[in-house]
Amino acid sequence: MDRRYAVILGNLGNTKDRFCGSYKESPATADMLQQAAHIPHVSGIELVGTWDISPANLMEMKLALADLNLTCVSVIPDLFGDSRYWKGAYTSTQPEVRRHAIDYTKQMCDIARELSCEIVNLWPGQDGYDYNLTADYAAQRDWMCEAVTELATTYPDLRFALEYKPKEPRTHSTLARMADSLLLAQETGCSNVGVCIDTGHAFVAGETVGESIVLARRAGNRLFHMHFNDNHGTWDDDMIVGTVHTVRYLEILYWLDRSGYSGWFSMDQYPYREDAAGAIGESILWLRRFDEILETHRDEIDVLVAADDAVRTSRFLREVLLR
Amino acid sequence: MDRRYAVILGNLGNTKDRFCGSYKESPATADMLQQAAHIPHVSGIELVGTWDISPANLMEMKLALADLNLTCVSVIPDLFGDSRYWKGAYTSTQPEVRRHAIDYTKQMCDIARELSCEIVNLWPGQDGYDYNLTADYAAQRDWMCEAVTELATTYPDLRFALEYKPKEPRTHSTLARMADSLLLAQETGCSNVGVCIDTGHAFVAGETVGESIVLARRAGNRLFHMHFNDNHGTWDDDMIVGTVHTVRYLEILYWLDRSGYSGWFSMDQYPYREDAAGAIGESILWLRRFDEILETHRDEIDVLVAADDAVRTSRFLREVLLR
Amino acid sequence: MDRRYAVILGNLGNTKDRFCGSYKESPATADMLQQAAHIPHVSGIELVGTWDISPANLMEMKLALADLNLTCVSVIPDLFGDSRYWKGAYTSTQPEVRRHAIDYTKQMCDIARELSCEIVNLWPGQDGYDYNLTADYAAQRDWMCEAVTELATTYPDLRFALEYKPKEPRTHSTLARMADSLLLAQETGCSNVGVCIDTGHAFVAGETVGESIVLARRAGNRLFHMHFNDNHGTWDDDMIVGTVHTVRYLEILYWLDRSGYSGWFSMDQYPYREDAAGAIGESILWLRRFDEILETHRDEIDVLVAADDAVRTSRFLREVLLR
């Protein structure tokens, strides 16, 4: 196994929700980096723009990462926490807000280059709508396409991973599902626009992640990045991998390999009330255990997915999972 | 308003589920046609292959439709009720089953031509999977694409509407959502492959239908057909339009017009325990009432969808809906 | 472990849905019994009224069960497949239908007595409603309470297990959730009225089954019966235990023991496209494997449920499940 594991730095920080402003302490960035570096098997870091990384601390961060032997895996521009974007960033009805969002993202692209980080992970969380008959869906898609195209053509050396999510913080996101996002990626005409699957987002969307991986593969090999977590099925609970679903992860790993995915395996959790490093470390260990099973039984799984026999699949899973 | 309304003939027949084999009587086809023709505003009929139409009754049906002044709006090949397709039709792992499904569909295409019916509505209900690790998603998509491509190239004068649905009868369908179906339509390279939106299927998929209409428009003007019904949100309850959701239908009609949709408005319900003609007639009357509101207030809605102001939209809806 | 396993006989028969009238052959009752008896670890059978058991074949069935060394675990009156009850059985607005449903159930109670079967499992599938503003919820609950009370007082030696389910075949069931059913059981004033948990029904209801078991325990020790299956979370897919969820079953078994449950473990699946005996056998083997894990680690789980530490629970699960 040559999987490379990463974590989004903010996972190690404070947690909050709309009711409680702070469940935990807010550690310093340096402390979070230290913690991340000490999670077994972690060698990559994703940095959220503004929160973790900005022109002001770029050199400092570069040194810190080098010191800790951490690779910056992706930069995630903050398109969700800045109240300027409260009614959309790339799809705001206000041209000056859209402009600001694109320019800000470019700043983050420059930072990514500086960090030798190839992936810019775009999660435009505020782009969407809440109520029926309050949004022009055609214009929104135009604007989203224009923004992503401008970014992708300006930075042809970077790869832009669209992280889709059906809802939250808006009741409906513009990039809601795998196939919607692929259509948009294709519309840009840029081969450096692809997708990031967050497993939990896909669960909430009702997708079978194995199948979403196949869709991305067929639409021009556009799976650029992976975020891992688990949930109870209807909301982005951002839990430890394997604590709700089990079989799904084995299937996901199988299809990642079959589609030739060679990117990072990044943990994206929101450990509201858990020890963060512990929760992230657990997810990696679950994934590694699933990988061991996959390594040993890949040929049998090849046969099972061709066989279309649920009883046989059940027997296999029972025997190899619950040995 | 120049909407044209249709109904799927079988809506007027018997109803059943996995527990009860028959809630109603099974009327003769001629009686169902009579009933359909008498539902106010109905001028079109959709016929399910084998159940309603076959080479054996083709001439008889042609005459009956002419007598009743009904247009055949679409032919729906039976890819869901034939136990031969219990584990898939176009995506069966058995080559001879896939061949059978394609050949059978061609027979239905010939019938459509004979009835001067331009639309073949493909709802491949049995194509999908139930359990993880029992299906080869890549092969399934290859097979689906091959089948649809063969059909579309063999019958360039017909238009093939892919009716997507996230689940039922399989726990997961191959054509599950709007954007998945558009990707497949594009893969065929045929401009006569498009989609049919069943409003209830889209609700279960978590889609905003107005937005799905926009997606189809952008992907090559591929919205070919519309099926109307309502549900409680998590299952294809196939209920009377307007009895659960209200605002959504006004939005759907608005976006159909904005996208230039000129096809049929077909009712697709499953009135388990209701008077079928009454239930279908109700849906049409709800839609006509929504259309009257739309006609009177289209300019205001243009303003609202650009305004991004939920309070203003609420005020409008309250005042025009609940006058 | 002294678990006793059973199966609902009809699980071994034909399967169908509203689209396809028959996915399989319909084996003879005698053949289904033979098959059931040969599923490893099965020693009990549940019989559906009318379908499997009636005054006409009672003696024959008694002999057949004795021959096969099978215990009749419960009788399930057919309150779901008889079109007479299409708009409700115990809660029909028609008094004569309600009377019929009660009288028919009494006939089934007599049969249960004759078979020395203590449990009558009531799944009033047709009791509920489909549309808002079409049902008198107060009257429905009165009628349901009257029916169950009449049954429970007429047959004080039998135990009536109310099997709740949120929906299907109605869009909303009268007995939808654990706590609703407990309230009704308490209203009857009869200690021989309790509940049956179908794990899949509870999943769809959004319940944590371990917690539902605790509720039943607190409300007068009213957990009388258990039906096992799995699903994808939003519909009663009636799948093989363990193929979607894993951790939940371990938790369920733990809480069954903590609440002192000593009833049967009955499999209730609907193997549309699977070998039925194989699918049922698989569920039992998954449950037995979970039980082995539970036996070995019960004390650790006692500590975990008191500890409120998700990381620690994750580590335990990963280590004992995926050894």
Added chain:
Amino acid sequence: MDRRYAVILGNLGNTKDRFCGSYKESPATADMLQQAAHIPHVSGIELVGTWDISPANLMEMKLALADLNLTCVSVIPDLFGDSRYWKGAYTSTQPEVRRHAIDYTKQMCDIARELSCEIVNLWPGQDGYDYNLTADYAAQRDWMCEAVTELATTYPDLRFALEYKPKEPRTHSTLARMADSLLLAQETGCSNVGVCIDTGHAFVAGETVGESIVLARRAGNRLFHMHFNDNHGTWDDDMIVGTVHTVRYLEILYWLDRSGYSGWFSMDQYPYREDAAGAIGESILWLRRFDEILETHRDEIDVLVAADDAVRTSRFLREVLLR
């Protein structure tokens, strides 16, 4: 109509979520009171403990309310925003946290008395669990019951309304549904323990609110309070009444009257990106319009809920709603 309308004061304040710490300005309490008093038809206010009301500002608040001619309708102790309760308040595994939560609530009860406010609305948002096998459901229910019993017996002149909600901020709440909460209310043996229905919480729980009202009525007339809002069905979106669902609200008002509810109609929204006073005012106007329809057509609805005829109900709704 003699409905009395109220609003939760905090609805007029800042909004935030886990991504964005502040979408709006935070107005001063006095300004929010002013705004509330000017929303048409509002004559009552709900105050959240600590945030809006505390021993320190009690006299000031009393005067302010009198000045504005506002009645304090309920006090809502802050059991959700205090990080001390991050892993539960009444059901924390830490005895000293449970003690603190009860003592704090008593402080709020004293304040309620002082304000001549009869209702203490308990929303124990942090009481629940996130992961399977991390909580002792039996102990949690004991602790919840002990806390509520201590409060209800200490303050027999107050009425305690349990506000249930299936999830958020925990993935699972201890008081998740109507019937669960009624069971707990009954367990306390106190007639001054009842429930508050938040319509949106009930929607997410899959409940038909009309039916939930009937359940509360039957279980000792325990419906004490009502919170109104709307959502898209799977999450507590806290939107303007009527913007998603329509028919449901007419049904809710009908059943409130049939059950003899005479409490307040309080708006509980979370207008993330909306003008708060506008959004709240809209909900009241929707409700008042539904009430006008109900006033005019109550007898027809009486007939419809007895008639069990969806086509007839649809015709009525179409004609009276979309006149």
